[in-house]
Amino acid sequence: MNDPDRPRRRYVSPLRTAALEATHGRIIASARELFTTLGYQATTLAAIAEAAGVSVPRVNLSGTKAHLLVEAYQRSSGNEAVARPITDQSTFQQLMALPTEEALAAYVAWLADHHARSLRLWFALREAAALDPEATAAYETITTSDEQACVAGVAWAAERGLLRGDAPIEDRACSWYVVSSAEAYDRYVLRHGWTHEQYAAWVRRALDHLVFDLA
Template sequence: MSDSARPRRRYDASGRRTRAAENHARIIAAAAELFLERGYTGSTVPAIAERAGVAVETVYRAANGKAGLLAAAVQSALAGGPERAAVPVEEREGIRRVIDQDDPRRQLLAYAATQPGVWSRVGPLLRVLDEAAAGDEELANLRLAHAEQRYTGLRRFASLLAERGALRSDLTIDRAADVIWTLCAQSTFESLVTARGWTHRQYREWLGATLASALLEDPAPAAHAGSSSP
């Protein structure tokens, strides 16, 4: 049989994509670990590559430099992992639970339930970003983009409440988004949980009840509200 007649081995594109995804996940995880251990300035691309067990060139292909790695680490932490970060926000499981709730108060309780996990995962990385952004324009823009992304999502949430006729009559969508922005801020979580020692359950129950009281036309009494204070 001639060489031209030999059957060719099928190229395994799916296997290559799987390996690339695994490398990408390791790189983002390694970058996040080093940023938290050494800060932004103290973390180098070669060190990230060594921690991830890949070549330096592979790290550069995974993100646009060190700032891109921090941006990817933040998005991964927000979503709960790099695989989830690739899913559009409104299709993620936790957000779908909020959107699909018919009762507005239960929507707010479901949203409040997402916050302890979000801030526990992403808060430390955002502190790294805040510290580094003071002297780096690219990182300052990244911090601004993260804030704009968060506000856009909160405004969509406020719009959903308004469409369902649930918002108080004296609240505009923008004002409602401002209220959610403030009550659900990282600083609020850290003040109550990190500094004052509230449990995640106490925090989320307080947050759900407070959001309902501040936003809804006719909020129902908060279940177990009296037990949510530490």
């Protein structure tokens, strides 16, 4: 006999959950493609819905336009979470534990791959930050995390005995930020025509001369 006072269990269908996740993934993939090719302002929710083969209300269930951009950037860049410091993420913890030269080689290779996958979305996010408060907050969180990662990188280099001279940590971290920036990758690879190997070699040399041996 059914007890009318007993709370009803909510049945969760694995098939329905999988279908919802697949639809959400398709929406994010469509958003990523449109933000990459058109930028933030020119991309509409209607265009995302059409590309994903869903309705605009269904797109709205996946999040705001700014949220879709931020999630697309996260997925493309490999970030585990926008609000989580990059040095706390598993990839970087494993990388920083490697022998020094192996760690630096792995870092510059990761950086080239990171920018190759997420550069256009980063520029779309920078554009969105001037237009949408939600995107502004995410942009500031990511840039702050990147700045903190550069400070952590300098501290790591100090522990490994790589630093020379008496330049302040803040100056070295600022140089690291510029060297590793999306703008530097855009200038050398997309505009100047360098290969990823040339770019990675430049980053490695730049770290030596502009961060580790900063006068």
